Amino acid sequence: MLEAEENQGVVYLIGAGPGDPGLLTLRGRELLMQADIVVYDRLVHPAVLDYARPEALRIYVGKASARHTLTQEEINALLIRHAQEGKRVARLKGGDPFVFGRGGEEAEACRAAGVPYIVVPGITSAIAAPAYAGIPVTHRDAASSFCVITGHERDDGKESGRRTTGSAEGRRDWARLAHAADTLIFLMGVEALPEIVARLQEHGRDPQTPVALVQWGTWPQQRVVSGTLADIVDRIREAGLGPPAVCVVGEVVRLRERLRWFDDPQRQPLFGKRILVTRAREQASSLVELLRIRGAEVLEYPTIRIERLKDTNELDKALQSLNGYAWIVITSVNTVPVIAERLEALQLDARAFSMTKVAAIGPATANALREKLGIRADFVPTEAVAEALIDQWPDSEMRGKRVLLPRAREAREVLPERLRAMGAIVDVIPVYETVAVKLAEAVVENLMTGSIDAITFTASSTVKNLMQALSRGADDLEVRARLRSVCLAAIGPVTGQTLKEYGFEPTIVAEEHTIAGLVKALESYFAQRD
Template sequence: MQYLPIFLRLAGQPCLVVGGGEIAARKVNALLRAGARVRVVAPALGEDVHRLLLAGRIEHLARRFEPSDLDGQALVISATDRREVNEAVAAAAQARNVPVNVVDCPDLCGFIFPAIVDRSPVVIAVSTGGASPVLARLVRARLEMALPAAYGRLALLAERFRQRVKVALPDASRRRRFWEAALQGGPAELMFNGQDAAAERCFEGLLAAETAGPASGGRGFVSLVGAGPGDPDLLTLRALRLLQEADVVVYDRLVSAEVMGLIRTDAERINAGKASSRHTLPQEEINCLLVRLAREGKRVVRLKGGDPFIFGRGGEEIETLLEQGIPFQIVPGVTAATGCAAYAGIPLTHRDHAQSVAFVTGHSREGQGSSVDWARLVNPQQTLVVYMGLQAFPEIRDQLIRHGCPADTLAAIIEQGTTVRQRVVTGTLVDLYERATAAGIVSPALIIIGSVVALHRQLAWYHGQAEPPAQPD
């Protein structure tokens, strides 16, 4: 290890920056964010540094650097483009044992600036020891994506409770386990969702439950997560993080194998998938299962294909969680309509074809299609998207035609959209089902009806498997 990573406390400390240009401005701002009192030595100031001077945030000595400028300084940064000045600053700093950084001159540095991920008071520093600053910034960018912005507020919440937890849980190992559970459970997720007051109440409840006894339970948290239509790259960052933190994942059959592969390897997996007329678990049992798992103190992910609130019955599940006092969050996903249509090159709206779009399900509690107001769905300026409608399509087709939809209206069916197994079959309302049957299309499949389907061959960009040859007229 070429450099020892440390964090300096500079609040209220005098620091010197030599140079007044753009690079100097960046270093001055970094010092100001750390609370330092900054003096700049430079014959002239660039616009950015001059603005800080006018705001009264820095002191300026309008002359060249002199070794005596280092007297009393906590550290110095030389940010000039003149080698002789930089060497003079480095030599004077070393003679006085003042930490020195010379921009773009590692050989003159006593310390170097890392790339910083700032979630104050959580701060992460990334360095390549000067070997590749660009690589350090790329690593920082990945960390920025992985760490929710609310980590700083979560740290402040932990700080407020730190002494109370120490008193309530004097045993160090028990206290550590409590912190690990709390900072990965309900309080954290609520904080990440911007529900700071709820996070604090949740933390209070967890501490009360823990002091009542380890077996009192109540630490769990449920996340209803949209898995998207299949392509794992369409997951949100939050969804990916939750899959890798979950203790147990309750998943549906529509979740793709690729997304399932992102679940933490030691997480318990429970199949709650439903197919038409064949339920692995009835919905009421799923609701009770989520409550039971949460009360066991587990981080539960309820993983649903597409989006939890688009024909995913997520609303029914959170009603039960609310009734039972279980903390939860909703993580939206790319719904099948938008994902599959995009990957098939079929815009759901287009100024020359459709000014609105309607989503309907091919089956409901009352039976396939029985609760749909078909007359309202017949509109030549509207795209109709049918979820879970493959088996019911003959009835859907007949109902639409009966209510005035032209039989030659264009339609498409997309099987396993957004995955490498995607197939698209197009036709008309009257012949699409026969074409799909001949091609061996099976669920999961999405149906799109409307003139926008005409754009498929022109705009198709993603090819899982080629479209089956068109049937002869």
């Protein structure tokens, strides 16, 4: 594999896939994480950009019909200039860079300029979009071949963004294309659809041949319109479906009726719902994954960032004398990696807990203890709140017993107070803090346009920090008014109460105070509404 020499620039031509961020290849992610510059297209999912380093410069060069931010020649020059400055340039392209992605032109420009380049193939929308619509491009009973065709030939008007007749149009031999394969797949063909269906019928394709257009294939806003060559233009016009869309022509389209899965509300109960996740990025992955599996479009706005406290002396002393504690209470997943790190630094392991019982609030925290420390919690309350832990506390005699409570700096006092009321000696040691994150403009914009269906809150701190961030904006009152029309989903009663304290009645308070319980509550809510 070609790699750039030290201090030498390189261009990575990376296929970002058709949209679903899970379809980015491992190699593509690896090189994206190394890049100094990220040059990306309109159809690259924002979540893919999250793999880039925070300090990497992001440059948008998206193209849409009649709207180009930069011409192709300008993009070529941009890639070459940054690479010649010694930068690692990731050129992120929707789908596959060599399938109507102009990757070949960019590679030619790099070669001519003497700039090293690496090509990372991507999953093309020509196959992925039909697949997400439940349409296999081949099937032993329906099609043994497929052909991928551009619906938008090279623009001889030099990047005007409008389809113009030129010499390139002569390459389209419709008499040959009409019967080139059982399944015909047209990319970028929405504007040219009337011409495409007319030409195919003119050259012998049956007017009753099934046709489907898949708009925003693999994205949560995916839409599919089916018909035949005879009526698909009218159906598309009635549906108001526009680009980007993949057009599939052939008998395989009939299979959608029984193979539909991605946009099937029975299998994807949250399909098409746009849900804002306010959880800290360090914690958000499990919630984001569950929501996406169920078809939701997830917007991530971590209202808080988890920061470990630098002074670990107090925690280190406690861990070195754990056998002096009857119990250690772990209240959050965030505490577990801190303890794991300090045990390693102190050259200790799970044996340090041999004389100490472990209580964990919530199954997620218990799982983290098991996975990261190899410790099985002695006690996990049925509800993931401090009150439940005290109400169900298994040790009937706590007088004089020592309890270690490593936790967030700003945590509630209910737990240590009630343990002390039971006669326990409680050592509270802050090990991390939650830091507010500046409100992203995109969040306000989505709220103001009414395009957010639900906001999830997994802790009181996420409520507080979102409200504080909103209060610093000029549109505070109007944004807050918009919030009242959004489903506000709290993971449990404590978080729900915090919403009430800010003047908002929670739409959902999950009965099971876990991430899975929160997702289940969202499913039930939208199922009843829809």
